Amino acid sequence: MHRxxxxxxxxxxxxxxxxxxCGGDAPPQETLNPGTADGLEDxxxxxxxxxxxxxxxxxxxxxLLKRAGAAYDHGLPNDVKNxxxxxxxxxxxxxxxVYGADLxxxxxxxxxxxxxxYTSCSKRLAESLGVTDVFNEATLERMERHxxxxxxxxxxxxxxxxxxxxYLKENGRENISALMFIGGWVEGLYIATxxxxxxxxxxxRQRVADQKYALEDLIDLVGTYPDDPTLVGPLADLRALADxxxxxxxxxxxxxxxxNGVTVxxxxxxAADLTDEQLLAIRDKVAQVRNDYIN
Amino acid sequence: MTQRRHTLVGTAMAAVFLVLSIGAxxxxxxxxxxxxxxxxxxxxxxxxxxxAQLAPGEEAEVQLTFLAGQEYRVMVCVHPILGEVNWxxxxxxxxxxxxxxxxxxxxxxxxxxxxxxxxxxxVWVPERPKTDMxxxxxxxxxxxxxx
Numbered sequence: 001m002h003r004x005x006x007x008x009x010x011x012x013x014x015x016x017x018x019x020x021x022c023g024g025d026a027p028p029q030e031t032l033n034p035g036t037a038d039g040l041e042d043x044x045x046x047x048x049x050x051x052x053x054x055x056x057x058x059x060x061x062x063x064l065l066k067r068a069g070a071a072y073d074h075g076l077p078n079d080v081k082n083x084x085x086x087x088x089x090x091x092x093x094x095x096x097x098v099y100g101a102d103l104x105x106x107x108x109x110x111x112x113x114x115x116x117x118y119t120s121c122s123k124r125l126a127e128s129l130g131v132t133d134v135f136n137e138a139t140l141e142r143m144e145r146h147x148x149x150x151x152x153x154x155x156x157x158x159x160x161x162x163x164x165x166x167y168l169k170e171n172g173r174e175n176i177s178a179l180m181f182i183g184g185w186v187e188g189l190y191i192a193t194x195x196x197x198x199x200x201x202x203x204x205r206q207r208v209a210d211q212k213y214a215l216e217d218l219i220d221l222v223g224t225y226p227d228d229p230t231l232v233g234p235l236a237d238l239r240a241l242a243d244x245x246x247x248x249x250x251x252x253x254x255x256x257x258x259x260n261g262v263t264v265x266x267x268x269x270x271a272a273d274l275t276d277e278q279l280l281a282i283r284d285k286v287a288q289v290r291n292d293y294i295n
Numbered sequence: 296m297t298q299r300r301h302t303l304v305g306t307a308m309a310a311v312f313l314v315l316s317i318g319a320x321x322x323x324x325x326x327x328x329x330x331x332x333x334x335x336x337x338x339x340x341x342x343x344x345x346x347a348q349l350a351p352g353e354e355a356e357v358q359l360t361f362l363a364g365q366e367y368r369v370m371v372c373v374h375p376i377l378g379e380v381n382w383x384x385x386x387x388x389x390x391x392x393x394x395x396x397x398x399x400x401x402x403x404x405x406x407x408x409x410x411x412x413x414x415x416x417x418v419w420v421p422e423r424p425k426t427d428m429x430x431x432x433x434x435x436x437x438x439x440x441x442x
Binding site for chain 2: 049050051052053054055056057059060063064067154158159161162165166170203206207209210213214217255256259262263264265266267268
């Protein structure tokens with residue numbers, strides 16, 4: 001049954017203020033050289049085997065935090081006022097990822113008002129990066145229409161970021177796309193470590209420890225652009241974090257088993273052995289990296 | 296003069312090839328988004344797109360992480376022009392956890408991770424009888440998770 005749409009004036013007013021705060025002329029642009037994916041893809045094609053690199057999912061991380069009993073912390077996401085600080089393309093790309101992760105975090109925890117704020121900031125940064133066809137007024141209107149339907153909202157967020165990534169890749173700007181993924185993953189880890197350190201539990205520790213593998217995948221992905229100067233710094237940040245994850249327990253092995261007709265993998269795995277010291281070291285390092293990105 | 300013409304022709308052909316490959320990749324994403332992602336339901340798409348145009352005889356692989364306590368659907372979605380493909384899920388010890396062969400194809404495999412596990416999906420397109428026409432088609436490897 002369809003319910004009539006009710007006007008949400010407070011929400012609209014707040015969004016208008018935010019959009020206006022996130023509005024204005026586009027700042028001057030730093031030019032980023034297009035990525036070198038064409039050569040890489042050629043090399044892959046010559047071998048007849050194509051290797052794909054998984055990208056981390058801030059939405060899955062946020063969903064896991066919620067399932068682990070974490071509460072939403074309004075103080076963790078990046079301040080929406082910061083959006084005006086990002087005047088160079090590399091910062092815009094990193095923070096498009098940061099606000100995207102904040103948007104996933106807010107949406108998963110049903111923080112509809114904040115979801116719209118982070119959408120506005122994401123839209124602003126996407127526009128500054130020239131991705132105007134994807135993140136536009138129609139996207140905002142579609143989100144506003146579904147603001148109280150969490151699943152629809154999550155689908156729109158997911159679909160919009162898919163389209164932004166596609167647009168960037170199809171326009172030879174894979175390095176911008178990679179920066180966006182780095183920003184998103186760093187923000188997701190920042191939130192996870194802050195939550196886990198504030199409210200220690202075995203499950204939250206596990207979720208932080210699990211990020212070791214997302215980090216490995218991300219380093220592999222970024223490593224496919226070895227000549228891109230804009231990715232040198234962020235890749236060094238990721239490697240510094242990887243050093244801190246080096247001694248965190250490895251993934252489970254063991255036989256796959258059947259349980260009520262469902263295949264179960266990783267049975268008998270030990271709990272993640274992330275120590276207090278490791279957790280705090282990772283928390284502090286990622287906070288420092290994230291601070292560099294958002295300021 | 297002739298050499299210059301050859302260079303120009305070569306450059307033009309490279310540009311055309313680049314435009315065609317970008318167009319094909321865009322079509323592949325569009326195909327995956329519209330035709331494949333809905334098949335993940337009731338699992339939620341994890342936002343990681345792994346897809347490319349493959350030809351008979353080619354392979355693709357991706358490393359996936361399955362997090363402890365989560366339920367997942369792994370889907371291999373193939374454009375009909377390519378026909379059926381083979382795919383398998385192998386664990387860190389190279390043991391085959393699941394396999395789908397072209398003569399009895401399955402589009403997806405559901406699993407539960409008791410502990411965090413890394414596995415690799417390998418897709419390979421069977422060779423076809425030699426014809427003048429080489430069919431190249433999109434293959435997408437997608438993962439969904441249950442909230």
